[in-house]
Amino acid sequence: MLKKEDIQIRDPFVYVDQKSQKYYLYGSTDKNIWGKGTGFDVYVGEDLENWEGPFPVFRPEDNFYSDENYWAPEVHSYKDRFYMFATFLRKDNGRRGTGLLVSDDLMGPFKPHSQEPVTPKEWNSLDGTLYVDEEGTPWMVFCHEWVQVTDGQICALQLKEDLTGPVGEPILLFRASEAGWPTSFQHRRFPGAENYVTDGPFVVTLPNGELVMLWASFINNVYAQGISRSLTGKLLGPWVHDKEPVYKENGGHGMIFKTFDGDFKLTLHAPNRTPDERPFFLDLGTLENGEIKVK
Numbered sequence: 001m002l003k004k005e006d007i008q009i010r011d012p013f014v015y016v017d018q019k020s021q022k023y024y025l026y027g028s029t030d031k032n033i034w035g036k037g038t039g040f041d042v043y044v045g046e047d048l049e050n051w052e053g054p055f056p057v058f059r060p061e062d063n064f065y066s067d068e069n070y071w072a073p074e075v076h077s078y079k080d081r082f083y084m085f086a087t088f089l090r091k092d093n094g095r096r097g098t099g100l101l102v103s104d105d106l107m108g109p110f111k112p113h114s115q116e117p118v119t120p121k122e123w124n125s126l127d128g129t130l131y132v133d134e135e136g137t138p139w140m141v142f143c144h145e146w147v148q149v150t151d152g153q154i155c156a157l158q159l160k161e162d163l164t165g166p167v168g169e170p171i172l173l174f175r176a177s178e179a180g181w182p183t184s185f186q187h188r189r190f191p192g193a194e195n196y197v198t199d200g201p202f203v204v205t206l207p208n209g210e211l212v213m214l215w216a217s218f219i220n221n222v223y224a225q226g227i228s229r230s231l232t233g234k235l236l237g238p239w240v241h242d243k244e245p246v247y248k249e250n251g252g253h254g255m256i257f258k259t260f261d262g263d264f265k266l267t268l269h270a271p272n273r274t275p276d277e278r279p280f281f282l283d284l285g286t287l288e289n290g291e292i293k294v295k
Contacts, residue, residue, distance in 0.1 A: 002051045004279050007043060011072040011127075011200060011253040012267045012279040017106060021260060022046055024106050025279065026073045026084075029054060032274065037070030040086065042107065048265070048281045057108030058084065058101055065091055065099070065116050072200065072253065075106065076130040078138065083163060084110045085140070087126040088117060095121065098128030098142055100163055118166050119157065124148040127253070131156075131203040133235055138163060141213070141235070143198040144170070150190050152176040152198030154215060154228075156235055171236060174228065179241035181226055182217035200253035208290045209233065214266075216252030223272035224248040227292050246292050251280060262286070266294065 010028040017024060025043040041054035060067070066088035073086040084101040097117025101110035119125035119142055128142040138159040146152035155170040176182050176196035184194035199216035206212060211230040216223060225247040228239045247254070251270025258264050264284040269277040283295045 002043070002053070004049060004051065004281070007051060007054075007279055008275050008277060009043075009279050010269045010274075010277050012269055013072075013074045013255055014257045014265075014267055015075045015077075015106060016257050016260070023048060024075065025051065025053075026057070026075055027269070027279070028071045028073070030070055033069065033071055036068050037066065037088070040070065040073045040084070040110070044107075048259070055107060057103070058086075058110040064112065067091060069096060071096075072127045074129055074202075074255075078130065078132070078163065082106055082110075083113065083130065085128045085130055087128070090117065090121075093121065095124050096145065097121070097123065097125045098140065114164055118159065118164075120170065123170075125155075127200045129202050131235055139235055140166075141173070141201045141203055142170075143201060143215075144172075146176070146195050146197050147189065150193045151196045152217070154198050154201050154213070173235075173237055174239050174241075176217050179217070179226060179228065180243060181219065181224070181241070181245050183219050185218065185221060202255040203235070204256050206287050206290050206292075208288060210290045211235070212290075212292065213239065214246075214254050214256065216254070216268075219245070219248055222248065223250050223252045223270075225252040225254050225266075225268055242292075246294060247282070256284065256287075256292075266292075 012027040015024040029041040039059040043051040043053035045051040069089035071087035097119040099117040100113040102113035103110040124145040128140045140157045144153040154173045157170045158167040201215045213228045224245040226245045227242040254268035266282040
């Protein structure tokens with residue numbers, strides 16, 4: 001049995017399984033996420049403090065379309081199966097993108113569902129997450145990386161009903177600089193440009209019906225977690241942004257889940273440096289009034 005402090009993980013994602021009354025903790029579990037990819041593991045627990053694992057849930061076959069940068073797996077239930085959205089660096093052109101894996105069990109094994117990443121082939125994209133709208137239409141929300149566009153973007157891409165690929169082209173929801181709280185940085189790749197990061201979007205409907213998005217960026221090179229809100233309650237927005245981040249202590253790439261006790265938690269990794277990153281579970285209370293604040 002492991003304590004959460006024993007688990008090195010980035011981009012934590014918790015699946016709350018009502019059937020087994022257990023929490024399944026997924027994330028970027030390779031010791032060096034920038035190198036060759038091993039796969040993804042899961043940890044299983046009942047109280048967010050004590051965990052069993054790691055258990056392997058994805059290991060690539062030799063003909064898999066990626067062999068490095070295995071990042072940010074999220075597991076969603078959709079049409080009675082479990083779909084893993086995860087970022088991979090393509091072998092064919094060196095671009096990152098989000099692809100889909102599928103399993104009939106939360107413990108895997110997860111196998112490729114999309115033939116390649118479903119984000120645009122020539123884009124550097126990452127951190128895709130699933131959102132199903134009120135009509136039942138599946139969407140992927142993802143980041144168009146700053147390394148390609150300087151001012152990182154959050155985009156939405158409609159998916160086919162079977163999640164095997166996209167329908168149409170990505171739709172820009174907003175740019176990082178529009179939020180106000182992230183700060184820019186300089187990089188030799190773009191001399192003179194003001195660069196802004198977008199990371200780890202996660203879309204959730206609050207108990208009051210408000211549609212919000214969590215995403216991460218940097219404040220003076222310190223990792224932080226921010227909140228944006230849809231003015232219409234629809235995915236395509238328009239989106240407005242909380243003035244202050246919900247967490248700014250060098251942690252981020254978070255998601256919100258409801259515990260078996262009925263409270264909401266924000267999970268994220270902190271600090272944002274390898275190999276010290278650990279999963280944090282921060283209490284948000286009931287969220288009845290829509291205010292997202294760590295208690």
